[in-house]
Amino acid sequence: MSDVQAPRFEATLTDKYQSTVPAAVRQTLHLGKRDRIAYVIRDGQVILEKVETWDNQVDPAVQAFLGFLECEMTTNPQRLKPFGGEATRRAAELVEGVEIDLDAPLEGE
Known part of the structure; x- marks a missing residue:
């Protein structure tokens, strides 16, 4: 394992437990306003991921x-x-009379 420290960015929680995603993180993940993010908890650590949706x-x-x-x-x-x-x-x-199965795969899937 390398001794090189990964970049670390800090943010402060508001009274409503909200925070601002630091600019370097937004740039790295290509986040824009109204994008969705996911918090993945793995081995006691939290990983922040961009959620790819149709909106993105x-x-x-x-x-x-x-x-x-x-x-x-x-x-x-x-x-x-x-x-x-x-x-x-x-x-x-x-x-x-039109029936739609919302769980059916889309054409080409």
């Missing part, structure tokens, strides 16, 4: 579209309309 892998085109929608909703809230009435009836009609 959003297509840039989808991200741009979502940004557009956010901007549009903020600047033109009068354009927002509730989803109901005829639209709800039509949506229900379109999926009537």
